[in-house]
Amino acid sequence: MTSTPPDPAHPELTPCPGCGKLMHQRSLQCLQCGFRPDLANYQELLGSLGTISSILIGFGLSGVVTLATTDSEKMNSPLLYWVEGMWVLASFLLLAVLVLGEFLRRTEPDEILLVAGSREQDRYGRRCMLLLCVFIAALFLVALGLVLLAFNLHPGVGAVTIVGLLLACGFSWYWLTT
Numbered sequence: 257m258t259s260t261p262p263d264p265a266h267p268e269l270t271p272c273p274g275c276g277k278l279m280h281q282r283s284l285q286c287l288q289c290g291f292r293p294d295l296a297n298y299q300e301l302l303g304s305l306g307t308i309s310s311i312l313i314g315f316g317l318s319g320v321v322t323l324a325t326t327d328s329e330k331m332n333s334p335l336l337y338w339v340e341g342m343w344v345l346a347s348f349l350l351l352a353v354l355v356l357g358e359f360l361r362r363t364e365p366d367e368i369l370l371v372a373g374s375r376e377q378d379r380y381g382r383r384c385m386l387l388l389c390v391f392i393a394a395l396f397l398v399a400l401g402l403v404l405l406a407f408n409l410h411p412g413v414g415a416v417t418i419v420g421l422l423l424a425c426g427f428s429w430y431w432l433t434t
């Protein structure tokens with residue numbers, strides 16, 4: 257691999273870590289070899305988190321409103337207050353993920369993005385991972401609320417929901433680890 261030296265006339269061009277040819281320091285993919293800096297992957301992750309979060313916020317809030325306005329004996333159990341609390345909390349967490357993620361996605365680190373292990377890029381990566389953790393916590397709250405709601409309807413429905421949840425978790429785990 258021959259690394260093309262940086263051109264003083266074009267300081268925005270930097271050698272690609274993949275092939276050594278000059279590429280723009282803010283480009284998200286090398287046109288020569290297809291190398292993608294970590295930042296491009298982070299930005300994609302943030303985009304997906306934002307999309308899923310906005311869907312879940314809509315689901316959570318409409319669920320809370322439905323529970324709060326349903327007037328039936330079965331819907332008056334203290335268990336449902338927990339469900340509502342969890343979904344409200346999850347919606348706020350997801351809102352934070354949505355807003356902060358969008359903010360982060362539009363912020364470009366000042367240092368050269370392609371330099372692997374640069375402090376700006378590390379910080380960017382840590383923030384993305386933090387948002388991912390908050391997102392997973394919110395997802396867990398939404399799922400737990402669903403399970404409680406199902407058990408409130410009928411123990412059988414609750415059991416089926418738990419089986420569904422375990423299947424979903426197992427499938428995700430299999431997907432991520434193979």
Ligand SMILES: [Zn+2]
Binds near residue numbers: 277286287290291
């Ligand atoms: Zn390249």
